[in-house]
Each structure stands twice: as structure tokens, then as C-alpha cells.
Amino acid sequence: MDKQEAINEGLKLIDQSKICLLGTNGEDGFPNIKAMMNIKHEGMKKIWLSTNTSSKRVQQLKKDNRASVYYVDESNFKGLMLTGTIQILQDLQSRQMLWDEGSEKYYPLGVEDPDYSVLYFTAHRGNYYHRLKNTTFEIE
């Protein structure tokens, strides 16, 4: 599989995914994983996730912003891993951009809830897996 095909297939996988897995560096040196809702992306370079400001994930990212975002199709053995860095955003524009009907369940005080943070992930590199093959590519 050439790189352009891997990127095209990876984008399809992102679009069909309900969730993604966020990988972070735990403070004790162990890698951490957490499922997150797949809400918004622009291509593979820019991904926005929503989380509680008080969460362990945010505390970890403040100390080490290196992360991975993984999408998987378990029925067809497809996987896309993106590695990059995360900025924690709390500006109103970013909050409003990600807000949807179900968000109040997580942030009961609404769009300005101080416990509502946006994670803005910028991907540097990708790896697409399918049919026993890995294809790695830089993300410009």
C-alpha cells in the first residue's frame, strides 16, 4: 500500500469511528489509554477532543503533551495510529465548536463550565495497518 492510499484509508476509518483511543504518558512512566468520543477533525492533522479539566488525562498532558490517537475497525482488522502533541484549550470559541446536545451530561454548568476543556491534537506522523501491513507516513 502506498502512502497516499494509506492516508485515504485512514481518513475513511476516522470518519466511520464513533470513538478513538487517546494515549498519554502517565506520570509514573506507564503509557495510559482512554477511549474518547470522535467529535471533530480536519484531515489527519487536526483533531479536537473534549474532556473534563479535572481529569487525570489533563493533569498528565500539562506535564507531557506528547500523545497518540488511535482509531480501530475491529471487524476488518484496520488500525490508524497518529502521534503528535496536544494543547489544552478553554477559550469560548473552541468550547462552542465542540459543544453538542449530549455535552451537558459531562459538563453540567454548560459551555462555560470550568470543568470543560478542549484537547487540540496536532498529528506529526501516522501509521495505517491493514492486511498484515504497516504503512507509516509524515503528516504535513
Added chain:
Amino acid sequence: MDKQEAINEGLKLIDQSKICLLGTNGEDGFPNIKAMMNIKHEGMKKIWLSTNTSSKRVQQLKKDNRASVYYVDESNFKGLMLTGTIQILQDLQSRQMLWDEGSEKYYPLGVEDPDYSVLYFTAHRGNYYHRLKNTTFEIE
């Protein structure tokens, strides 16, 4: 949710999962994630996975054996993260224990294929997530 309930629910999640996500520390400092088949476990303490000896994951684990294994039920917003360490095994007994009908697809030379390794994960700690609550526990 008390710890025993979290452990019981976590075990159910493992049993119903077709895959798990393996988190490792990449050599460049970025956390890595890869989907793996959920093959065998004894409780939460001992988990066996199968992988190619030549894989990037094995190379990473030789340098840093700290890992996480994550199980997710995306329909019901449940997640179980286990953190622990991995031993890379190539003894015949371990290879035979994990071998099944589909294994030849990955290890065409059979149960003694040098490209076939068993990852033996020993969990130290767990975190079960459901209904917006995290419950963390030590694994004896």
C-alpha cells in the same frame, strides 16, 4: 462503585472483548497504541498476547517493558485500563498455549516460527470507567 464491583465488571468486559489495545512507550517518547486480539487471560493479573517478533512493539518492549492493556465497550461507554509490565516469551509451551487455527496467517512457519512471540503481561493496577466514574484498584 466499590472496588470489588469494578473488578467484577472489568472481568466481564475482558470476557466480552474481541480485541484489546496495547499501549507502549515509543522510543521517541510518544505513547504508542495498537489493537491486539484478546486471546487468553487469568483474571486481570495475567494476560497473554501474540505478536510478530519483528514488530515495532517487540523492539519497544525490549527497551521499556512498561505497558497498558485497555478494553472498551463503545456502545455502553465502559473502559478498563490495566497497567503493568510485559515479558517477551518464545518457549514452546507458551507458543502452543496461544496457538489457534488462525495463527498461521500471522506465523506461516507454524508454532515454532521465529517470528512468533508471546507477550506475557502482568497487571499491577487497574482503572474501570463507567457512568462518568473512575474506580482505581491495585491488582494483587
